[in-house]
Amino acid sequence: MDVLANLGDGFAVAFTLQNLGLALLGCFLGTIMGALPGLGPSNGVAILIPLAFTLGLGPTPSLILLTSVYYGAMYGGRISSILLGIPGDEPAMMTVLDGHPMAKKGMAGEALSLSGIASFVGAFIATWGLILLAPQLVKIALLFGPAEYFALFALAFATLGGVSSTNQAKSAFAAMLGLGLAMIGVDTQTGVPRFTFGEVHLYDGLDFLVAIVGLFALSEVFIFLEHRHGGSDANSGQLKLGRLTPPLSMIKQCTPTMLRTSILGFIAGVLPGAGASLGSFISYSMEKRLVDKEGTFGKGDPRGVAAPEAGNNAAAGGALVPMLALGVPGSGTTAVLLAVLLSLNITPGPLLFAQNPDVVWGLIAALFIANFMLLALNIPMVGIFTRVLMVPPRILMPIVAMVSFVGIYGISGSSFDLLVMIGFGVMGWALRKLDVPLVPIILGTLLGNTMENNLRRAITIDNGDWFTLVDSPLALTLWAIAIIGFVMPLIVGRLVRSKMHERGDEEGSITD
Amino acid sequence: MLGGPLSLRGPAVQFYLSTQIPGDTMSDRIFGLFGLALAIFFAWAALQIEESFLSDEVGPKAFPLIIATILGISSIFIALKPDAEPVWPSLGRLVEILAAIVVMILYAQFLPVAGFVIATAVAASYLTWRLGSPALSSLLIGVLTSVGIYVIFHLVLGLSLARGPLGF
Numbered sequence: 001m002d003v004l005a006n007l008g009d010g011f012a013v014a015f016t017l018q019n020l021g022l023a024l025l026g027c028f029l030g031t032i033m034g035a036l037p038g039l040g041p042s043n044g045v046a047i048l049i050p051l052a053f054t055l056g057l058g059p060t061p062s063l064i065l066l067t068s069v070y071y072g073a074m075y076g077g078r079i080s081s082i083l084l085g086i087p088g089d090e091p092a093m094m095t096v097l098d099g100h101p102m103a104k105k106g107m108a109g110e111a112l113s114l115s116g117i118a119s120f121v122g123a124f125i126a127t128w129g130l131i132l133l134a135p136q137l138v139k140i141a142l143l144f145g146p147a148e149y150f151a152l153f154a155l156a157f158a159t160l161g162g163v164s165s166t167n168q169a170k171s172a173f174a175a176m177l178g179l180g181l182a183m184i185g186v187d188t189q190t191g192v193p194r195f196t197f198g199e200v201h202l203y204d205g206l207d208f209l210v211a212i213v214g215l216f217a218l219s220e221v222f223i224f225l226e227h228r229h230g231g232s233d234a235n236s237g238q239l240k241l242g243r244l245t246p247p248l249s250m251i252k253q254c255t256p257t258m259l260r261t262s263i264l265g266f267i268a269g270v271l272p273g274a275g276a277s278l279g280s281f282i283s284y285s286m287e288k289r290l291v292d293k294e295g296t297f298g299k300g301d302p303r304g305v306a307a308p309e310a311g312n313n314a315a316a317g318g319a320l321v322p323m324l325a326l327g328v329p330g331s332g333t334t335a336v337l338l339a340v341l342l343s344l345n346i347t348p349g350p351l352l353f354a355q356n357p358d359v360v361w362g363l364i365a366a367l368f369i370a371n372f373m374l375l376a377l378n379i380p381m382v383g384i385f386t387r388v389l390m391v392p393p394r395i396l397m398p399i400v401a402m403v404s405f406v407g408i409y410g411i412s413g414s415s416f417d418l419l420v421m422i423g424f425g426v427m428g429w430a431l432r433k434l435d436v437p438l439v440p441i442i443l444g445t446l447l448g449n450t451m452e453n454n455l456r457r458a459i460t461i462d463n464g465d466w467f468t469l470v471d472s473p474l475a476l477t478l479w480a481i482a483i484i485g486f487v488m489p490l491i492v493g494r495l496v497r498s499k500m501h502e503r504g505d506e507e508g509s510i511t512d
Numbered sequence: 513m514l515g516g517p518l519s520l521r522g523p524a525v526q527f528y529l530s531t532q533i534p535g536d537t538m539s540d541r542i543f544g545l546f547g548l549a550l551a552i553f554f555a556w557a558a559l560q561i562e563e564s565f566l567s568d569e570v571g572p573k574a575f576p577l578i579i580a581t582i583l584g585i586s587s588i589f590i591a592l593k594p595d596a597e598p599v600w601p602s603l604g605r606l607v608e609i610l611a612a613i614v615v616m617i618l619y620a621q622f623l624p625v626a627g628f629v630i631a632t633a634v635a636a637s638y639l640t641w642r643l644g645s646p647a648l649s650s651l652l653i654g655v656l657t658s659v660g661i662y663v664i665f666h667l668v669l670g671l672s673l674a675r676g677p678l679g680f
Contacts, residue, residue, distance in 0.1 A: 051665070051669075051671070054671050054672075055669055055670070055671065167590070167595055169586045169587075169589035169590045169593070170586070170590060170595075172582060172585075172586040173547055173583065173586040173587060173590060176579050176582050176583040176586065177583065179579050180554055180576070180579050180580075180583065183558075183575070183576050183579065187561075187572040189568055189572070190563075190564040190567050190568070190571070190572050191564060192561055192562055192563070192564050192572055193561075194558075194561050194572055194576065195554075195557050195558075195576075197557075218616075221612075221639070222609055222612065224643060225605075225608055225609055225612050225639075225642060225643065226601045226605050226608070226609055227601075227605075228605070228608070228642075228643065228644060393643060394640050394643035394644045394645050395640055395645070395653055395657075397639065397640075397643060398635075398636040398639035398640045398643070398653075398654070398657055399636070399657055399661075401616070401635075401636075401639060402632050402635065402636050402657060402658070402661055403661065405619065405620075405623075405632075406628075406661060406665055406671070406673065409623065409673070409674065410665075410671050410672065410673070413672075413674075415620045415621060415623060415624060418619075418620035418623070419617065419620050422613060422616045422617060422620065425616075426613060429609070433598045433599075433600065434539060434540065434543050434598055435595055435598060451575075452575040455570065455574075455575060456568055456569070456570040456575075459569050459570050460568050460569045460570065463569065464569040464570075
């Protein structure tokens with residue numbers, strides 16, 4: 001069993017005192033960030049990336065820290081959904097529907113622990129799915145030449161808006177804006193400066209970390225300033241938990257639900273353009289249709305809590321598959337994780353599995369470890385995390401802003417980068433108001449240069465023939481999926497969207 | 513206030529949402545035209561790129577021009593098929609955001625001069641004050657935020673932060 005041997009090696013990498021400590025720290029911070037409304041997985045990971053670098057962590061430890069934050073945030077989102085009826089992050093949107101009614105019935109503790117178990121099941125199954133599926137995808141990806149890679153990137157951009165996309169023109173705009181920003185700097189192939197307008201600071205191009213932290217973290221600060229939403233949503237009366245273990249009968253009743261939705265969520269995560277929010281949405285909808293015979297969904301049915309939580313955590317694991325195997329992330333947070341890899345000079349994709357097996361399998365082992373840690377943290381210690389909800393945004397948001405500045409300044413030590421970050425923060429705020437998704441911008445700045453290089457390589461190999469881009473069956477298939485993926489939301493999107501956005505946050509352009 | 517996800521946005525906004533007139537679409541039209549201008553500017557800037565004599569088949573201009581084209585087309589679509597008007601803040605809130613931006617810019621400029629602890633304490637105090645902390649306690653919160661970050665990131669984790677004339 002190749003897989004088990006690899007996994008064994010991975011555990012050997014992950015089981016050092018430092019890595020275990022980082023995983024624990026990441027799980028803890030991630031749960032807090034997921035729980036706090038206004039800090040989700042994307043901006044949580046975004047603020048921590050620069051810190052992981054300036055601390056001089058190596059590739060594997062940084063990845064372990066940040067993916068633990070990622071998994072942790074997926075766990076944490078449910079806490080404020082259940083207790084306050086406000087999703088801590090977007091994937092936890094559906095958990096509000098049954099979680100909050102359960103809390104009102106005095107079953108907050110049961111809802112929290114049950115959803116913790118559901119999160120664990122979802123993430124656990126998804127991690128196995130990742131192990132089994134990613135190497136298969138790698139085999140396909142090894143057949144890719146530059147033309148296919150170019151088509152694959154186009155596919156990623158075309159589908160990133162997702163089935164629930166509100167406006168495909170805006171998704172395309174965002175992707176092109178990101179790609180355009182990536183063009184700034186000295187052209188890698190000919191050495192001529194592009195779009196630098198004589199500004200020396202721009203010759204190296206824009207640092208995408210600066211863009212990410214500005215767009216995700218600072219824009220959130222501006223949103224809070226705009227609404228002057230400085231008070232805490234929680235007061236201590238709401239945070240009574242009651243019994244912290246779900247009765248066995250409840251777990252038994254929910255087991256089939258958890259298993260079904262884990263698989264469904266995983267698939268949703270792997271598919272381009274879906275991500276964790278959609279994973280939890282379809283999980284909930286499917287379970288409602290399947291088992292809601294008495295019409296108890298929406299009134300505090302435990303299965304309605306288990307379904308979206310298993311679904312979104314499984315989707316979070318599933319989203320790692322295309323990111324690791326192809327180097328093309330399918331969701332916002334995995335785009336941010338891609339930024340981590342790229343900044344560490346690791347190019348994800350099929351070669352990663354061959355050249356850096358320690359990174360891949362160390363990461364996968366870390367996911368298992370993080371998952372067990374999260375279960376252990378989230379059931380008995382959930383009381384600590386609920387206290388965090390009492391920290392009002394008027395204190396939290398300045399901290400977020402200042403930590404963002406610290407991280408970016410730590411990398412470069414330049415005030416110019418801080419100014420660029422503020423610029424991105426303002427741009428992110430305006431674009432969120434206009435309902436332009438931010439994730440394609442990030443992905444564009446991340447992938448822009450690789451995409452262009454693949455284009456130029458493909459055409460140079462074929463002596464300047466542009467038709468080489470649609471020359472192979474594989475490339476044609478990818479283009480076809482890209483076109484379908486872009487057009488489909490225009491047709492079916494309206495349906496899905498109206499259902500999903502009934503309870504959505506209109507400014508939540510940071511989807512995952 | 514604690515009813516549902518909408519409460520993230522406060523009562524004034526909810527009132528606005530309920531009174532919003534459908535069909536009011538100016539923002540997206542302006543945004544689309546702005547995008548079109550951006551696309552034209554980007555294409556123009558791409559054409560200004562000096563070709564090197566050692567160029568590959570495609571050259572440094574082609575991909576930026578493709579980007580500019582799609583940027584332009586999507587902007588036209590945004591202008592022609594606008595979404596409903598977003599909820600823009602009142603003038604007062606807009607000034608609030610502008611003021612925060614100015615404070616952040618000043619922070620970026622003065623960070624190397626004043627040193628991390630002082631600059632951060634001032635900026636954090638300002639932000640927490642504007643988010644609704646009482647004036648005196650916001651000073652305290654600002655100082656605590658700054659010192660807290662300094663202790664955790666500099667003293668414990670060893671990150672190098674901007675040094676001021678006083679050494680911190």
